[in-house]
Amino acid sequence: MSEQFVFALEVTLNGLMAGVLYALVALGFVLIYKASGIFNFAQGVMALFAAMTLVGIMDGQVPFSHLINAIFGTDLHYFGWNVPALLAIALTVCVMVLLAWCVQRFVFRHLVGQEPIILFMATIGLAYFLEGVADLMWGSEIKTLNICLFGESGCLPQGINETIDAVTYEWFGYGFFIDNLDITATIVAAILVVALIAFSQYTKQGRALRAVADDHQAALSVGISLNFIWVLVWSLAGFVALVAGIMWGAKSGVQFSLSLIALKALPVLMLGGFTSIPGAIVGGLIIGVGEKLFEFAIGAPFLGGATENWFAYVLALVFLVFRPQGLFGEKIIERV
């Protein structure tokens, strides 16, 4: 077996892992788009906001401390306690639910019936607003995220996976570098998807959610509260954003660039189709593998590297020219 092939195999595996992380962000988009027709550009910033809130709560930071210090001349920074991770996650979920309610109450309730493009622009405004609030609340410096669920144990693993390294060394004479964190992310994403599907198939709220996704007016007429469903959907998206924020935050630190993963999730959505959960996952995997393999085979040797910045978009663009609704999207029917 040639050396190149083994390298390519390792790159593919890493690409699959990266793809899972993209899919995790894309999932949040799909949830909101299906239920309310809103293309939520703020999903990435929500992930950033969730991760920053989690770190802030765990470290016992005083919210808006910089602002309070600037106005009143005080010197507040920390409460001086550390909140255990599980409690902090629960509190962050509460914050995200509250956020979902606010978004629904103060923004989208006033925009019902507007054109989709207006709603999209509103979410861009929301993204700026949230980013500013997150920075004001918790400060804009880079934070590290270490989560240990049960005291000292149950931490998010980091670094190379020794088992895979040893096994592949035995098979190919070359140990693969696979990050433990990526493996964890894959497992978490799988659980999340199964949970989401179970929720939407087997619970009352899940059924209501699917009904709203199918037809708003019909759902209204059988007594489903649209407001409640939309708050629910935004909360779910907030929860998915939290999970994505934890995974990305543990990988590369909690900082502004976290919100840019939303941009990476866009080509994933285009490939998979905006309305399909399996599409988001398959699209994520294709993009993850595609960009890593392209960088490995063509980008780095011939084009000077860093092709990952644009490859996903160009791939999605070329793909869409042939299939405008994405892989699993609903067929676009236009009427005059």
Next chain:
Amino acid sequence: MFYREAGDFHTTYTSDSQTFPIKFDRYRYYVVLAFAFLVVPFIINDYWANAIMLPFLIYAIAAIGLNILTGYCGQVSLGTGGFMAVGAYACYKLMTAFPEVSMFVHVLLAGGVTALVGVLFGLPSLRIKGFYLAVATLAAQFFLLWLFNKVPWFYNYSASGQINAPERTVFGFEVTGPNAAASTTYLFCLVFCVISALVARNLTRGTVGRSWMAIRDMDIAAEIIGVNPLRAKLSAFAVSSFFVGVSGALFFSIYLGAVEVGEAFSIQKSFLVLFMVIIGGLGSIFGSFAGAAFLVLLPVALKVLGVDLLGWPTDIVAHFQLVIVGALIIFFLIVEPHGLAQLWRLAKEKLRLWPFPH
């Protein structure tokens, strides 16, 4: 009272269909132009030119460009930053290759190059619509930035990877480089800005503009009544990219002087211009100016208020700026989806009836 068309009779078709049919409007417009050309150059100083006037004029051109594409033709683009970069790099290559030619020609040619690139990236718009297109234009944004970063030919193999504007003249007056006077750079940008606005205004009320608006309102219906979508969409991309390219060329050569592509033309720039168009008003030339003025003045005003008066740290003021811009965009979309231009129209309507509103 102030704003009357009573007694203002039009006897020819040309006078009836001019841009400002109401006399008061027309004179106000002449006064503004005269003030901008004859008074401002004598009172402007470096601070006013660099902090307010130059960015305002340059962003206004970019906003007009994007407004043609998004506001008039309905094709949302997130690639404005990338197209501005094309204008800047085309201008740089032309400036260094033909030093003796006037800057005026370089900027126009840079716009032309950008128009070609714009048409190329506009081609998918014939198949892809709506959000899908918005995301597809991101491909232009990221690909173009990567290209200018990675191919040394574009930055003339300079060690830093930056491009620096050499000193160039128009009619013997220096307009680029550190020694250019504030009034010359201001006038140079103003000329481009006024010409852009005039051309855009007249394009949008002619045949081309009507076909753009037909495509925006419903492309299939437009196709059925005989508008050629290929020509309408691609011409919108070409014209829009031309203006955006001109603004990119001015942004680099006149305003900044030295550019690092990843910083000056990032995705943030695309959003900034998009916000100008939304806040100003989609489908309005006046709106482009209003939006550009608003978003150029807002950070300056906030800085004066927060840093200089209240003594807050600059980073907190910067975060506040994000919050305020975001909130304003949502506010405008809820209260007035047609932006500042619509407020202006309402104000004019009120003025016409004042002081007898019934």
